[in-house]
Amino acid sequence: MSETQAISDPYASLGLIKNSDGSFTRIAAIYDSTAACPDPPISVPILTKDVSINPQNNTWARLYLPRSKIQSSTKLPLILFFHGGGFIVASAASSFFQSFCSDIALHLNALMVSVDYRNAPEHRLPAGYDDCMEALLWLKSGDEWINDHADLSNCYIMGNSAGGNIALRVGLQASRRVVELAPVRIRGLILHQPFLGGVERTASEIRLAEDEIIPLYLADILWDLALPIGANRDHEFSNPYKGLVEVDKIVSEGWRILVSGYEGDSLIDRQMELAKWLKGKGVVVVEDFREGGSHGIEFFDQSFARALYPVLKNFILDV
Structure with a gap:
């Protein structure tokens, strides 16, 4: 087309x-999807299974556990992951998110919990935020893999694109509910190419207005379908600076935030501005902005995915 x-x-x-x-x-x-593989061939290094979170809302999560750790008593970092898709398309079952989460779990020796939340426009924001916050609280419920293999004192909230936006919003809410979340303890947020917006155009949006992955007209449509009816792109869900979002609890809890992206992404200016803004609020921010690339490049070029894994590993190990 x-x-x-x-x-x-x-x-x-x-x-x-x-x-x-x-x-x-x-x-x-x-996007195509993959069935869960609870009992894959022995040659497959990652075990997966699906668990229900809220049957009424049809929300669930896909768990990823390195096969080599199934008999180990060593507890693993837990990464709660929110997928991208502009809040509109894709799911935790999309094949490229299956591969992405499998690789992260394998390279980082982590238990990945990938959440399938409700999409807009049928369920506009904050539905997706609410679903993902519910998933965070669900971690306390005692799934067997989580009980046996996860170090709940070493948890991270991660998302890419729209999922990165969700990770920020859930993190903000979680920072005010740390007592309720115990024994789950968040150590940091990982915002990879977070999907942000605003009424005023940035230089990168203008420069890459006809980008093949996320052209400007498409980004506008995604926000129009995802935001509450009547809201514009300066709503705090899209533009955190306009919403006067408070990050004081993230600062007081000592959480770190990794913000990463590529210069070939039309959203790069907003991502870099987010990192700068968070730093100005006193948050400990780790930046990883690289030349080239595009939005979602890891799903098209494995060399970018392989370069990302050490960044994630170093961030998680630097506790």
């Missing part, structure tokens, strides 16, 4: 049809 065709029917590329009453109908899954 050409950009001209996409703009004339902007929802088609998201697998949506806009109805005359303003509602939307999903006509296609944009």
Whole structure:
């Protein structure tokens, strides 16, 4: 589909049809998905299983455990992961998130918990935030793998793209609920290419307005579908600076935040500004901004994925 065709029917590329009453109908899954593999062949180094979080909302999580650790008494760091997709498409079952989480669990020797939250426009924000916060609280419920293999005193909240945005919002809420979360103890947030927005255009958005991965018109549509009805891109869900978001509890808890991205991403200016803004608020920020790349490059070029894993490992080991 050409950009001209996409703009004339902007929802088609998201697998949506806009109805005359303003509602939307999903006509296609944009990304393929993989079935859970609770008992994979012995040659597969990662074990997975799916667990229900809230049956009423149909939210669940896919857990990833290195096979080599199944008989080990050593507890592993736990990474609660939120997938990307502009809040609109994809799921924890999308095949590239399956591969991404498997590789992270393997390279970092960590237990990954990848959350499947409700998508907009059927469920606009803050539904996704609420689902992911519920998943964080769910970690206390006593799943067998978590009980046996996770070090609940060494937990991280991670997300890429829209998931990075969610990780920030859930982290902000969690920092005010540390007593309720115990024995789960958050050590830091990992915001990889977080999806942010604003009414005023940045230089990178203008420079990469026709980007193949996330062109400017598509980013605007995603926000229009995800934000509460009537809100614009300066809403605090999209633009944390305009929302006067308070990070004082993150500072007092001593959490660190990793913000990472690539210059070829149209959102890079907003990501770098987020890191600067957090630092100005007193947060301990680790930055990893690199030349080249694009939004979601790890899913298209494994060399970028391989370069990311040591960054994540160093961040988690530096406790």
